[in-house]
Structures are given as C-alpha cells and as structure tokens.
Amino acid sequence: MADGPGQGVTDTDTTVIGQGVTVTRTGETGAFGGELLTINFGPHHPSTHGVLRLIVDLDGEQVKRIKPVIGYLHTGIEKQAEALRWQQAVVVTDRHDYLSPPINNLAYALAVERLMGVDVPPRAKVLRVIMSELTRLASHLVWLGTSGIELGASTMLMYCFRERDSILDMNEEISGYRMHTSYIRPGGVMADATPRFLDMLDKFIGVMPGHVDEYEDLLTMNPIWRSRTMGIGRLPAQDAKVLGASGPMLRGSGVAWDLRKQMPYSGYEDYEFEVATSDLCDCYGRYLVRIKEMRESVKILRQALDRLPDGPVNVDDRKMLPPPREELETSMEAVIHHFKLFTEGYSVPPGDVYQAVESGRGENGCYVVSDGTHKPRRVKFRAASFVNLQPLERMAMNHMIADMVAIIGTADTVLGDVDR
Amino acid sequence: MIAENLIVDRGVSAGDSWITVAGESAHEALSGLKEAGYQLLVFLTCVDHLADSSRHGGGAPRYELVYQLRNMDTLEQLRVRAFVDGDPPHVESVSDLFPPANWDERETYDMFGIVFENHPDLTRILMPDDWVGHPLRRDYPVGGEVVEFSEEHETWQTAPDKA
Numbered sequence: 001m002a003d004g005p006g007q008g009v010t011d012t013d014t015t016v017i018g019q020g021v022t023v024t025r026t027g028e029t030g031a032f033g034g035e036l037l038t039i040n041f042g043p044h045h046p047s048t049h050g051v052l053r054l055i056v057d058l059d060g061e062q063v064k065r066i067k068p069v070i071g072y073l074h075t076g077i078e079k080q081a082e083a084l085r086w087q088q089a090v091v092v093t094d095r096h097d098y099l100s101p102p103i104n105n106l107a108y109a110l111a112v113e114r115l116m117g118v119d120v121p122p123r124a125k126v127l128r129v130i131m132s133e134l135t136r137l138a139s140h141l142v143w144l145g146t147s148g149i150e151l152g153a154s155t156m157l158m159y160c161f162r163e164r165d166s167i168l169d170m171n172e173e174i175s176g177y178r179m180h181t182s183y184i185r186p187g188g189v190m191a192d193a194t195p196r197f198l199d200m201l202d203k204f205i206g207v208m209p210g211h212v213d214e215y216e217d218l219l220t221m222n223p224i225w226r227s228r229t230m231g232i233g234r235l236p237a238q239d240a241k242v243l244g245a246s247g248p249m250l251r252g253s254g255v256a257w258d259l260r261k262q263m264p265y266s267g268y269e270d271y272e273f274e275v276a277t278s279d280l281c282d283c284y285g286r287y288l289v290r291i292k293e294m295r296e297s298v299k300i301l302r303q304a305l306d307r308l309p310d311g312p313v314n315v316d317d318r319k320m321l322p323p324p325r326e327e328l329e330t331s332m333e334a335v336i337h338h339f340k341l342f343t344e345g346y347s348v349p350p351g352d353v354y355q356a357v358e359s360g361r362g363e364n365g366c367y368v369v370s371d372g373t374h375k376p377r378r379v380k381f382r383a384a385s386f387v388n389l390q391p392l393e394r395m396a397m398n399h400m401i402a403d404m405v406a407i408i409g410t411a412d413t414v415l416g417d418v419d420r
Numbered sequence: 421m422i423a424e425n426l427i428v429d430r431g432v433s434a435g436d437s438w439i440t441v442a443g444e445s446a447h448e449a450l451s452g453l454k455e456a457g458y459q460l461l462v463f464l465t466c467v468d469h470l471a472d473s474s475r476h477g478g479g480a481p482r483y484e485l486v487y488q489l490r491n492m493d494t495l496e497q498l499r500v501r502a503f504v505d506g507d508p509p510h511v512e513s514v515s516d517l518f519p520p521a522n523w524d525e526r527e528t529y530d531m532f533g534i535v536f537e538n539h540p541d542l543t544r545i546l547m548p549d550d551w552v553g554h555p556l557r558r559d560y561p562v563g564g565e566v567v568e569f570s571e572e573h574e575t576w577q578t579a580p581d582k583a
Contacts, residue, residue, distance in 0.1 A: 070545060070546065071544075071545060071546035071547060071548070074546040074547065076555060078531075078556060079555055079556055079560075079562055080562065082562070083562040083563075114434045114435060115434050117434075241459070241460070241492070242459075242519060243519050243520060244460060244461065244462075244518070244519065244520035257492065262495060263495060350474040351433045351434050352433050352434075352436075352467075352486075352499075353433060353434040353435070353436055354436055354462070354463075354488055354497075354499065356462070363462070365462065365463065367463065367465065367486070367488070369467050370474075371472050371473065371474040371475075372473070372474045373473075373474075377467065377469075377472065378465075378467045378468070380463065380465045382462060382463040382488075386523065387520050387523075390519070390520060390522070390523055419546055420546075
C-alpha cells in the first residue's frame with residue numbers, strides 16, 4: 001500500500017534511518033512548487049497528549065519533515081530515585097508513566113526483589129496481576145476516549161471515563177489513592193484486598209465486556225473513524241522491529257510479542273489469554289489491538305478473581321517490611337526493626353538487574369543498580385513511550401497535518417513517560 | 421557469539437547474564453552480537469561509579485556504559501558493559517547498528533556527559549540546550565537547583581568561565 005499521499009513527487013531525497021527503514025523527503029521546494037513552511041506543532045497543542053513539541057516542515061498540508069523536541073515534562077525522576085531509600089523510591093515510579101502507576105511499581109518491585117532474592121506469597125502475586133490488568137484497562141480507556149474526541153467522536157470520552165472512574169474507585173478502595181497508588185512495593189503489596197473491593201471487581205468484570213461492545217458500536221464501523229485511521233500511519237512489521245517499537249505499536253504491525261507471554265512475570269504464565277495482533281499496520285490496526293486487549297484483560301481479571309488464594313500479602317521478613325502494629329506494644333525486637341526500617345531502611349546486595357513488564361504502552365522496564373547501601377545507585381526506567389515516539393517520522397511522512405493527530409494519538413505516548 | 425578476545429569479563433547478576441568489553445571495542449562487540457542474533461537494543465544507559473564502596477580496587481574507570489540486548493527469537497538477553505573514563509569520556513556511537521540508540525545516546529550525553537563519536541545529532545534531549553552540567557552524575561547535587569526566575573537563578577545557570 002502507498003505510504004499516503006505525496007506519491008509521484010520527483011524531487012526526492014531518501015534517508016535511511018535504520019536497516020531497511022527509509023523516509024523519503026521532497027527537496028526544499030514543495031511538490032507544488034511552493035516553499036516548505038516550518039511550523040511548531042505543540043508543545044501546548046491539546047492533541048499531543050501533554051507537552052510534545054514537533055517542528056514540522058509542511059508542503060501545503062503535507063508533512064515533509066518532523067523533528068520531535070521533548071523534555072518539557074522532565075522532572076528528574078531517576079535522580080530523585082537515587083536520593084530516596086529503596087522503599088521510598090516506589091512513589092516516584094508512580095509518576096513517570098502517570099496512566100499506569102501499578103505496572104511501573106511492579107517493574108521496580110520485581111527488580112528489587114530479584115536483587116534481594118525474595119519471592120512474594122501467592123496472594124500478593126494474584127493481587128499484583130489484578131491491579132496490573134485494571135491499570136491496563138484504565139490506560140486504554142483514557143487512550144480510547146481522548147483519541148475519539150480528537151478524531152471527531154466526542155461522546156467516546158464520556159463513555160470511557162465512566163468506566164475509568166469505576167477503576168479509580170477500586171484503586172481508592174484498595175490503596176486509598178485514586179491515581180498514584182504506590183500499591184505494589186518490594187516485598188508484596190501495600191494492603192490486602194477488602195471484601196468491598198472484591199465485590200466491586202466482580203461487578204466490574206460482569207459489566208465491562210458489554211461496555212467494550214458499546215465502544216465498538218460507536219467506532220469500529222463508524223465511517224468517519226475508519227476514514228481517519230485506515231491506511232494512516234503505516235508501520236510495517238520489519239520497520240517496527242528495527243525501530244524498537246513495543247506494545248500495541250508492535251502488535252498492531254502483526255508481531256505477536258507480549259512480555260506477559262514471552263517472558264512471563266508475577267505468575268502470568270498461569271493465565272489463559274490471547275495476544276491481540278492486527279496485520280493492518282496502521283492506526284486502525286492499533287485501535288483493534290487495544291480493543292482486543294481490553295477484552296483479554298477482563299478475561300485475566302476473571303481468572304485471577306476466581307483463583308485468588310488466601311494467605312499473607314507480604315513476605316515475612318522484618319528486615320524488609322515493618323512489623324504489625326500489635327507487636328510494637330509487646331516486643332522490643334519489633335520496635336527495633338520498626339525504628340531501623342524507618343530511619344535507615346534496608347540495604348540491597350550489590351548487583352544490577354533489569355526487569356521488563358508489559359504496560360498499556362509497551363515494554364516498561366526498570367534497570368536497578370545497587371552498591372550495597374540503603375539507597376539505589378542508579379534506577380533507569382526503560383520507557384515504552386520514549387522508544388515508541390521515535391518511529392513518528394517514519395509513520396507520518398507525506399501524510400496530511402491533520403493525520404498527525406491520529407498518528408500521535410494511536411502511538412499512545414505519555415509525555416511523563418517520555419521525559420521522566 | 422563474538423570473538424573471545426573482546427570479552428574482558430563475564431558473569432550473571434540476579435539471573436541476568438552480562439559481559440564486559442573494553443570501551444574502545446564496544447562498537448565492534450555490539451556489531452558482532454547483532455550479527456549473532458541480538459537484534460534489539462532494549463536500552464542503553466550509563467552508571468556513575470563515583471566513590472562506589474562496593475567496588476574493589478581504586479583506579480577503576482568511573483563511568484559504566486550498559487547496553488541491554490535481546491534476541492527476540494530465542495528470548496535470550498545479554499547485558500554488555502563497557503567502562504570508560506576521561507573528561508569528557510568518549511565512546512563510539514552504536515546508533516548506526518540500532519536506531520533506537522539515537523535518542524538513548526542523546527539522553528546519556530545529556531545526563532552524564534558521555535560523548536558518542538559519529539552520532540548524527542549529539543545534542544541535549546531532555547534538559548534545555550543552554551543547561552550547564554550533567555544532572556545524573558553523582559557529583560551533581562539533588563535539590564541544588566535554584567528556583568527559576570529568582571535572582572540567584574541567572575548567576576547559577578551561567579557557566580563558570582563566562583561568569
């Protein structure tokens with residue numbers, strides 16, 4: 001299929017941006033004989049999902065050159081994590097990809113646990129899966145709602161945020177916070193699930209498939225949605241692999257790669273679900289992948305809720321997690337452990353580890369280096385959005401400027417994750 | 421795999437296997453590993469080992485470059501380390517081998533001041549273009565930043581040689 005309009009331009013220059021990946025640009029004069037017009041797209045453009053600035057060269061309405069400028073939301077999260085103790089650094093992991101806090105927590109917690117050689121109890125593992133899948137749903141719902149409103153389906157936002165709000169209610173019930181939950185932490189989870197949470201989850205699992213049908217009724221066969229997304233922003237499978245794309249960007253190009261299947265963590269190998277893929281390689285394909293993933297997430301949630309085992313939700317290690325409140329009144333040892341944990345914290349054996357998890361956007365990894373002290377030497381977040389933003393020029397070249405909105409939208413980058 | 425004489429050291433850390441190569445031969449080693457099937461560079465970053473008490477023996481280079489590679493067919497992962505020193509430290513860019521390294525190297529340059537030779541566009545990516553210093557170095561203080569638009573801010577952001 002053609003790469004969009006702009007075919008038949010003779011004055012071209014082809015740039016190789018990776019083996020077999022090229023972008024074709026016209027020369028300094030546009031296809032219609034006019035000069036190229038350089039504009040700023042963002043950083044305060046509402047459809048850039050945050051503060052992404054693109055310097056775009058336009059020939060008429062066609063995109064001929066894109067230079068992304070990032071860093072407007074850089075908050076030094078990796079530097080802050082180095083200044084915090086191991087158990088405190090969980091709160092900064094919430095905030096880089098602010099649409100999927102528990103998944104970021106999970107990457108950090110698993111990395112620290114692997115360095116310390118601890119294994120969390122089965123109930124904690126299942127609760128972690130439940131929170132991860134709820135977060136994936138919430139993240140896809142934000143994506144679907146905002147993409148809908150950008151491409152002319154205003155009611156999508158209302159429907160999607162209705163369901164997202166019930167997920168945030170569950171976050172509040174289980175952790176006390178609606179968004180930055182810090183629920184998953186090294187050694188287990190913050191607190192056990194309450195009976196009310198399990199009731200809410202059960203009801204949610206019951207109604208959610210019907211809601212996904214509603215979204216599909218509104219969009220899947222909608223002629224406006226289809227014409228805005230089909231054939232737009234093509235990224236062939238080979239190019240997606242070479243450019244390092246992950247998550248729905250890669251699966252939307254027909255590559256069945258999902259870390260939950262390929263490199264399972266936290267017990268994902270025990271759940272039955274399909275990896276959603278689409279061979280369309282365009283914005284519509286990425287939309288279909290995310291819709292399918294929402295259905296699969298509901299399936300995982302049902303299995304997790306049915307098999308939720310009884311037992312503790314934290315490792316029984318007083319050097320890592322504080323003792324129960326009751327023990328503080330009777331045991332001197334408990335008081336000492338409590339004091340040591342909240343003044344010095346625990347130390348992690350020297351070494352380094354990389355743990356990758358599948359977030360709603362792709363591979364969100366955490367690379368942790370310990371020098372044996374009570375603070376991390378280095379915490380590096382491998383952000384899916386940072387890598388998924390780089391194929392933008394490949395996808396948007398020779399498209400109309402209005403299609404950039406669809407392309408940025410379906411790449412689903414979170415600028416907090418890009419800039420960290 | 422790559423030629424044995426390139427590998428300085430190897431081991432396993434918390435289940436992740438790693439090799440160490442010399443800073444000058446990092447590009448050669450990564451190109452060999454790419455041929456051997458490690459097609460994906462998951463991430464590239466740097467660790468500053470300034471005053472690291474867990475390291476034995478003084479005089480070890482301060483900066484550790486870390487390349488995490490993955491073979492997407494066999495699911496094997498390999499971490500390549502290269503230790504470099506100098507002010508600023510130099511290493512050859514691998515963005516010609518792995519396109520995602522382009523932004524990762526810009527970020528590592530921005531945050532640690534590592535100079536990647538033959539990089540197509542080695543500029544700051546997250547910090548403003550006129551920023552002084554490299555924030556993720558261990559001798560760069562946390563919270564040492566002066567409030568923006570305050571009177572101290574102007575002098576603080578001026579390079580010492582221009583002050």
